[in-house]
Amino acid sequence: MRDETVQLALPAAGDATERPISIAIVAMGGQGGGVLTDWIVQLAENHGWVAQSTSVPGVAQRTGATIYYIEAMPPLGGRKPILSLMPTPGDVDVVMAAEFMEAGRSILRGLVTPDRTTLIASNHRTFAIGEKIAPGNGIADNGAVTGAIGIAAKTEIIFDMNALAIANGSVISAAMFGALAGAGVLSFSRDSYLDVIRAGEKGAQASVRAFEAAFDRVQSKSPEVAAPAQSETAKTPSAPAVLDPRLAGLAARLTHELPEVAHAIGRAGLKKVVDFQDVAYGGEYLDILGRLHAADQNSGGAERNFAFTQAAAKYLANAMTYDDVIRVADLKTRSARRARIEGELELSDGQVLQTTEFMHPRMEEVMGMLPAKFARWLGGKPRLLGWLDRRVNKGRRVKTYSLPWFVALYVVGGLRGMRRRSLRHAIETAHRDEWLKAATEAVRTNYQLGVEILQCRRLVKGYSDTHSRGLSKFDKTLAAIKLVAPRDDAADWARRLREAALKDSAGKELDGVIQTIKSFA
């Protein structure tokens, strides 16, 4: 631009910065973004403003990310303003996000800018499919969004509007409308918002409640609303169990034998194994853990905050409490479980609850329960086995709280006595020992590698096919680790292997890493 052009006395046509109020609502299809949009339009029109809203339904309405856009402005001497049909990055006054990652998306679209945008967002999460299908933990990091909001937003109003809405028997759109009113970015009175809601007949009262709660929350008259609690309901007065003196003994052993840092996790582990089998099993747990801790100390674990012992306390407990039929039957028949479900369903006295389990036992599971010797003998009789499998291997719809089924489950759940002699236990123990051996050997020469090997236990999970897939990934990974064990960066490779194995179920990523390793090892 040449300078002289700047000095030209050319009057701007009106105040060019005088633009309509622009509001973008980012939501997922079916979140009631349309209702919220209509409310805001009505609100503006009730004040004699010209309001225009647009949206793009179509496929986005089917649970995809979608955006509603509103512009509103008073007419001037009978002249209507010309309103835009799409938000312009850097020119949005209010962004309302009905979900936290969508708030992040709106920032990436450039809709949130520090010079003008008030961001009103609910920080609850509705996970995207990509986050849910990862065999491991694929959940996106909220921190990144929080960080970006701090940079991008002029004003931020962030809280769990979904929880608040549910707590008030309403839906998020009402809470967000309340948050908008509370934010005070629009020059309209609180009552004029309420008039809009009341004009709509269906669920008006609930909407008003949610609106007011959100309004007060923004004007910080009321504290944060916790998300609807599930776990709390699970805690129920179970019958007073015997205070087993041996348990106290175990507790004492734990605090005495393990370093401070491992106490909490060790206690959790101990609880889990005792709950899985019995007090004696807890003793076993501490014995093994003690040996591992010894190895840890000999490998200079003290300087490393006993990471090895901590990892061992965690993953040994998981390894010892493998998911067998007995455990499942036991969990399904517990009083706490029924109480949890009743809580989740908010069951009232007048109502009757029945649950149906979808069980598909295979002969493998039955064999697992049988005494190892007998099971192995049976394993040598393929025809007999096949005949049995045809009888066993079928889907069963189990009515948990019908007497016959409950008793059946109850009996199976009580077969702990047989567990130690069972084939499954033999297999799990052997597999466990091998794993711990590898870890203990590794930790001597390469401390971090030892820790990584322990953490590989995370790969073993699921039932039947899923379980065998997990197991094969675990074995593959350990085999691959052996290849790199001598290297200094073995631990990094071990971590890479484990993370790859958790990325996709087919194990393609894992095979990829293994190929790379084979290429140099």
Place this chain on the structure above:
Amino acid sequence: MAERSFAREVEDLRLGDGDTFRGEGILAITKALLQSGVAYVGGYQGSPISHLMDVLADAKDVLDDLGVVFQSSANEAAAAAMLSASVMYPLRGAVAWKSTVGTNVASDALANLASGGVTGGTMIIVGEDYGEGSSIMQERTHAFAMKSQIWLLDPRPDHECIVNLIEKGFELSEVSNTPVMLEVRVRACHMHGSFACTDNVRPAHTIKDALNNPKRDVGRIVLPPAAYEHEQEKIRTRLPAAINFVRDNKLNEWMGPKQGKVGIIMQGGMYNNVIRALQYLGLSDAYGNTQIPLYVMNVTYPVIDSEVAEFCLDKDAVLIVEEGQPEYLEQAINTVLRRRDIQARVHGKDVLPMGGDYTAQVLLGGVREFLEKTEPRLLGNRPPAPDATAVLSHPEVEKLKQVVPARPPGLCTGCPERPIFAAMKLVESELGEHHVSADIGCHLFSILPPFNIGATTMGFGLGPASTSAFNVKADKRSIAVMGDGGFWHNGLTSGIGNAVFNKHDGVFVIVDNYYTSATGGQDILSSRAVSKRRNTNNSIVQAVKGIGGQWVRQIDRTYDVGRMRDTLKEALTTKEQGPKVIVASSECMLNKQRRVKPQISKAIKDGVRTVKERFGVDEDVCTGDHACIRLSGCPSLSVKQLDDPLRDDPVAAIDNSCVGCGNCGEVADAAVLCPSFYRADVIHNPTGWDRFRSRVAMTVVGWLQRRRDRRRPALETLA
């Protein structure tokens, strides 16, 4: 019509003189049709014009009062052919569809209609599904208008303007004996605005009058020599008539100062965003007081040469704002100026992108570049234009790019199509991958995670036809998926009939969910709802058999994953030759919920015994592998982090949006996944017998539970 009611919107159609309509653009268009005295309306639903069809379908009384015939056509070709009623008779008629896809289907009838010409005004409302949020290929309807010589209206996104142009459009059609297209873009269709209504007009001439006094004129029929005559008519009489009408009625608008060294020529639809862009440059206020001359083409075909010439005559340069490609207007205008040797330079796609949405931001860039090239003085006092680049380039925000997950559309909670694809996944794991042709409809979401099934989609109802090449002996058979909507749209003949005739040894899955669900749940021939106005409940299976299908299997509960899987396996492996047709039927859950939710809550209120089903996951049984989610993708099946230090991975969890469709349990069973899932049946208003049974059972259960709890070591001592 679908279970959803449009009663409130129908009331808007009753508005008259002095009333103000407030609402969606597509409804304003619907009202404008009635104000124009249409005698008949037809069309085929699809975003963004679905609501036009939905509302008219619910507006029986209004239409009957006016003597207007409404039909939801079998497809767009049928709708276009319907317009032949205006060829011989002075009947005003309108049809609507999603474009360009609908126009593709309709083009044969349109070409014939446009060749013979019309007596009564005919209007084709095309919802131009272009740009962000579009669900189809990115093309322009403009080409169809030009090739068949159908006038193309592209009004400013403003209800007043759109309504006025529809009323004028019918006149234009009549004076020029030519069909007229009204092009409205997605956002304009869903735009909330207002306009001053006039009374609805009864058609002067009705369909009944026409039926009772038939007329014919072989000169209107496309057959030599008439066909050659038509072409000459188009050139000699119809085009000039149209040009005169458009000019005399000032359908195109001139805005801003009369004089100016530069000007902007635009499609009407671009006006709002152009004004916003000018405002950013300080060249207009929010009310459209522009400092740059604008020529707004509410009629984009034909181009009014004399108007273009007049606008450009005293200018150094003009910018043409024309969304999409190719740049037909830019080419036409260049021809106009060259022929008249007018020296104004023509800019357009050189400063604006060839394709994609012309948002205010895009136009800001284009107009600025145009002015910098031609008249930079105008930019003298430009105020700071909105700009988000600073924020977007900030490292914190950069980091966010890797974090925010894609959120592709997917099947709704409880969708009956989910178990079908879960079954296909299970078959895939047994028999390996197959070539799968997808179609148009909700089921197309199968191509996305978690299912990732489907190789191509060739258009509505053409899934089966697009496997027709794969009709050879091989180790594997081709699979085609088609919805009930596509089946009745054309798939019955183009797909199944074609496969039967050519002895195609493939598998054809017809997804029957009782509605054309993807377009908003409209009724079709096989819908189960009983409709007074239409003939529903026509069996797809019977149709398939009627057309010669031998191997036909009906699955009337798609949630039966095991059966679904076995049927698919049988179809893929059976020795039998010829097409294997599987009709998988269960009601669209979205529509079912709309239908039954009120009923259920009423029943519960009235004290009727009602069983409510919902699924759940035992979090201590679930190991957090998420295999179940990889076979489902149900929105209500999610994950949650437990506050258990021993757990690394989140476990599966079902939220209270679950509708208890049963898919989770079925999949867990069929895929032998895990015993974590349970179905909870809550009996509301239980009978005495219910109560008694549960009391007896729970007494024993409770006793047993307490017994075992007593024997458990008291873990509290470890805390």
